[in-house]
Amino acid sequence: MYKNIESGPGKIFLSQIKTPQVGLHNFDKKELSKLSQSLNDLKYNLALPIVSLSDEEDKFFLMTGLPIYESAIKSGLEQIWVFLIAHKKHEVEKLIEQFALQSKLNDQVIDSEDIKNFVEFLNNPESILTKIRGRGEKYAKKIESKRPYNSAEDIQKQLGPKQSLYWLTAYKEWKNQS
Numbered sequence: 001m002y003k004n005i006e007s008g009p010g011k012i013f014l015s016q017i018k019t020p021q022v023g024l025h026n027f028d029k030k031e032l033s034k035l036s037q038s039l040n041d042l043k044y045n046l047a048l049p050i051v052s053l054s055d056e057e058d059k060f061f062l063m064t065g066l067p068i069y070e071s072a073i074k075s076g077l078e079q080i081w082v083f084l085i086a087h088k089k090h091e092v093e094k095l096i097e098q099f100a101l102q103s104k105l106n107d108q109v110i111d112s113e114d115i116k117n118f119v120e121f122l123n124n125p126e127s128i129l130t131k132i133r134g135r136g137e138k139y140a141k142k143i144e145s146k147r148p149y150n151s152a153e154d155i156q157k158q159l160g161p162k163q164s165l166y167w168l169t170a171y172k173e174w175k176n177q178s
Contacts, residue, residue, distance in 0.1 A: 007086045009048055011079045014072060018054055019062045027067050035067060039075040048083040050099060052092035061089045063096060110172060115152045118171050122155065123148045132174045135167065143167075 039045060049065020060082070062069055072080045085092045121127050122143055129140035146158045155164045 005053070005084070005086045007084060009081060009083050011081050012051070012060065012084075013079050014069070014077065016058055016060055017051060017062050017069060017082075018056075018059055019066065019069060032067055032071055036071040036074045039068075039071050039077060043077065045072060045077075045080050048081050050092065050096065051082045051084050052087060052089045053084075054089070060084065061092075063089070063092055064099070110168060114172050114175075115168070117175070118168050119149050119151065119155065121171060122167075132167070132170045134170055139163075 045068050047065065047068060049068050050063040051060035052063055054061050063085075065082075068080065085095060087095075122129075125144075125147075129135060129143055130137055143159065149155045149158065152164070152168075155167075158164075159167070
């Protein structure tokens with residue numbers, strides 16, 4: 001039945017996807033609404049849910065990406081991009097852990113321009129540091145007290161490598177949303 005199917009990305013019809021018998025879990029309704037609007041505007045998805053083979057011909061089990069699937073339905077899409085792993089569901093469940101690990105390592109690239117803008121942002125007394133999601137007043141005061149910063153290395157030295165990376169990634173996310 002599936003002799004010629006290989007693992008890899010592909011576009012399939014939503015009607016070919018078998019989902020769990022449960023509805024959406026506790027997903028943030030605001031995020032889901034934004035996702036639905038994005039799918040409606042783009043007409044395709046950028047993140048690839050994982051699907052596996054089922055016993056039915058031309059049907060696939062949804063293994064990850066239930067919010068993407070639900071938002072695609074809400075947006076009226078007929079097809080979405082998926083990553084098909086050409087194995088049965090019970091075999092794919094073992095691979096999901098590896099997928100999660102690799103996904104964590106697939107963060108958005110931060111380039112030198114981002115770092116330059118970040119240093120300028122932290123040094124600017126007009127910057128409202130608490131506008132960055134997840135960054136509180138207490139830590140903003142600490143950053144202000146250690147100004148000026150000369151470079152990313154200086155920020156790491158002053159604030160610690162972990163905190164400076166958290167701030168930089170949150171800053172880039174905030175800038176991309178602004």
